[in-house]
Amino acid sequence: MANPAIVTVDDDPAVSRAVARDVRRRYGQEYRVVRASSGAEALEALREIKLRGEQVAVLLADYRMPQMNGIQFLEAAMDLFPLAKRVLLTAYADTDAAIDAINLVDVDHYMLKPWHPPEEKLYPVLDALLDAWLSTPAAPEGEVRVVGHRWSAESFAIRDFLARNMVPYRWYLAEDPEGARLLTAAAAGESDVPLVITPEGKSLVRPSEAELAVHVGLSTTPAADFYDLAVVGAGPSGLGAAVYGASEGLRTVLVERSATGGQAGQSSRIENYLGFPDGVSGAQLTERARRQAQKFGVEMLAARDVTGLELRGSARVLTCSGGTEIAAHTVILATGVSYRLLDVPGVADLTGRGVFYGSAATEAPACAGDDVYIVGGANSAGQAAVYFSRYAHRVHLVVRGPSLEASMSHYLIEQLRSIPNVQVHPCTEVIAGHGGEHLERLTLRHNQTGEAREVDASWLFVFIGAQPLTGWLDGVVERDTQGFLVTGPDLVLAGRRPSGWRLDRDPYHLETSIAGVFAAGDVRANSVKRVASAVGEGAMAVTLVHRYLEAQ
Incomplete structure (x- = not known):
C-alpha cells in the first residue's frame, strides 16, 4: 500500500511550492506529499485517494482561497477522511477571522505564514500531529455498519455510543434499498433493528453496549487482579x-x-x-x-x-x-x-425520537433546514446552540430565567448575539411534547404572563440541571x-x-x-x-x- 498522504492546498503557486518543499524535505521518506491549488482540486484528489483505499494523515489548507476557503475545504474533507489531522494556514492579518472560523470546525492547529524557519515553527507542529494520527486506532478492514429506523431510540443509542467512542461506522435506513439488502443478507427483518454488522461480517441484533464494545475492539475486561x-x-x-x-x-x-x-x-x-x-x-x-x-x-x-x-x-x-x-x-x-430529565407530559415517550439529552452531535446533520429547540441557560446549552446554528434553519434557546447573564459565560453570550439564526426565549419553559412516531410539536409557556403557545418542532435538546x-x-x-x-x-x-x-x-x-x-x-x-x-x-x-x- 502507498505511504499515507500529507495534502497541502494553497492557491498561491509560490506558497504552495514552499509548503510542499518543506514538508517533503522532512517527511518525504514516510509520507506522500500531494499538492493542490484549490479546494475543489484537493477534494478531487482526496476522492481518488479514498477510492484507492489509501490513507491521509494531515491536511494543510490556506485560509484565504477563492471559491472555497480553507475552512470550507477542511469541513468537506472531514467527510472523506475524518481521522486526518487538519491545519489552517493563515496570514497575520487574517488571524481574528481565522479564529472565528475555527470555532465552527474542529481544526487541530492554525499556523501563521511565513513559518520560517520550519525547524522551529512547522516541523514541531507536524511531528505532534503525525504522532497523534499514528496513535489513533485506525478503522479496521471493512467498517461497522448500522441498520435502523430514523426515529428509533435504540438506533440512536447505538450510533451515539459508536460516535462517542470514536468508532467509525456507516448508517443505513432499514427502509432504503441498501439497508433492506443488509437486513436480508443477515437473515433479519425490520423488527430486528438496530442491526450492527461488524467489520468481520458478524451480525448483532439489538446489541447491548457491552456486547457492542467487545465486537468493535473496545476493552471491557480487566487484565490484572x-x-x-x-x-x-x-x-x-x-x-x-x-x-x-x-x-x-x-x-x-x-x-x-x-x-x-x-x-x-x-x-x-x-x-x-x-x-x-x-x-x-x-x-x-x-x-x-x-x-x-x-x-x-x-x-x-x-x-x-x-x-x-x-x-x-x-x-x-x-x-x-x-x-x-x-x-x-x-x-x-x-x-x-x-442532565435532569424534562418531566413534562409527552416528553419521556419521545426520548431518542426527537428529544435528546446533551448535544447528540450525531443528529446535527439531520437537523439541516429545520428549527431546533434547546432547553437550558448554562454554558453547555449555549455551546450546543452555537454548534447547531451551523445546520439548523433557526435555533431557539429556551431559558427559564429572565436572561443568560446569571448562568452563562460572557464570551458565549456575546457569541450567541452575533449569530443571526439563534433566538433566545427568556422566561420560557417547555410544558409538553407532542408526537406519534417522533416529536412533532412543543407547548411553550411564558412563566411570567402564563401565556402558552404550540410550536412545530422535530428536535429538542435538553440541558437542565445536573x-x-x-x-x-x-x-x-x-x-x-x-x-x-x-x-x-x-x-x-x-x-x-x-x-x-x-x-x-x-x-x-x-x-x-x-x-x-x-x-x-x-x-x-x-x-x-x-x-x-x-x-x-x-x-x-x-x-x-x-x-x-x-x-x-
Whole structure:
C-alpha cells in the first residue's frame, strides 16, 4: 500500500511550492506529499485517494482561497477522511477571522505564514500531529455498519455510543434499498433493528453496549487482579486522575460506563480552557486526554457500569455489571453528573425520537433546514446552540430565567448575539411534547404572563440541571441530600469524624467517608462545575492517593 498522504492546498503557486518543499524535505521518506491549488482540486484528489483505499494523515489548507476557503475545504474533507489531522494556514492579518472560523470546525492547529524557519515553527507542529494520527486506532478492514429506523431510540443509542467512542461506522435506513439488502443478507427483518454488522461480517441484533464494545475492539475486561488505583468515570476529572496516577507509577485502571469525555466530551466548543486560545471541542480534548492516558499505560475499560463498592481488608473492591470485580488499594470516584430529565407530559415517550439529552452531535446533520429547540441557560446549552446554528434553519434557546447573564459565560453570550439564526426565549419553559412516531410539536409557556403557545418542532435538546450518578453508593459512602459525595472537612462536623471512620486523622480534602476512596469533579459536593477545576481535582486526588498509600 502507498505511504499515507500529507495534502497541502494553497492557491498561491509560490506558497504552495514552499509548503510542499518543506514538508517533503522532512517527511518525504514516510509520507506522500500531494499538492493542490484549490479546494475543489484537493477534494478531487482526496476522492481518488479514498477510492484507492489509501490513507491521509494531515491536511494543510490556506485560509484565504477563492471559491472555497480553507475552512470550507477542511469541513468537506472531514467527510472523506475524518481521522486526518487538519491545519489552517493563515496570514497575520487574517488571524481574528481565522479564529472565528475555527470555532465552527474542529481544526487541530492554525499556523501563521511565513513559518520560517520550519525547524522551529512547522516541523514541531507536524511531528505532534503525525504522532497523534499514528496513535489513533485506525478503522479496521471493512467498517461497522448500522441498520435502523430514523426515529428509533435504540438506533440512536447505538450510533451515539459508536460516535462517542470514536468508532467509525456507516448508517443505513432499514427502509432504503441498501439497508433492506443488509437486513436480508443477515437473515433479519425490520423488527430486528438496530442491526450492527461488524467489520468481520458478524451480525448483532439489538446489541447491548457491552456486547457492542467487545465486537468493535473496545476493552471491557480487566487484565490484572489488583491495581494501585481504580478510577470510576472517564470525564475530565477521571481522565486527569488516570493520567497523573499512571504517569507517577501507579498501576491504574479507568472504568467508564459509556464513553470517555463525559458531558464535556459532547461539548461542541470549549473556549475558556487554559492553553487553547482558539477553543477546543470536547471530542478533541477527550481524544488528546485518552491518548495521553494510553501513553502512560492506563488500562481503560469501556461499557462497564460499576454497581457496588466494598472494603475487603486493605482492598477496595468495585463490582461491575455482569459480576466482574476490580480490586485496588485506592479508588477515585469521578462519575460526574447527568442532565435532569424534562418531566413534562409527552416528553419521556419521545426520548431518542426527537428529544435528546446533551448535544447528540450525531443528529446535527439531520437537523439541516429545520428549527431546533434547546432547553437550558448554562454554558453547555449555549455551546450546543452555537454548534447547531451551523445546520439548523433557526435555533431557539429556551431559558427559564429572565436572561443568560446569571448562568452563562460572557464570551458565549456575546457569541450567541452575533449569530443571526439563534433566538433566545427568556422566561420560557417547555410544558409538553407532542408526537406519534417522533416529536412533532412543543407547548411553550411564558412563566411570567402564563401565556402558552404550540410550536412545530422535530428536535429538542435538553440541558437542565445536573444530578450525580451515585445511587449505587447509597448506604456505602456519605452523600448530601442531592446525592453528591461529601468529602474532606465537610465530613468533620462539630469535631466528629464520619461514622465508621477508623483512622486517627481527619479525612483528606477530597477523601470520602471511606478512607482510601476519593471523589473528584462534578460528583463531589460543593465542587466548581468547570472542566479546568475537574481536571485539577483529578490531579489533586492522585496527590492524596500517594499520601494515603505512604501512610499504610
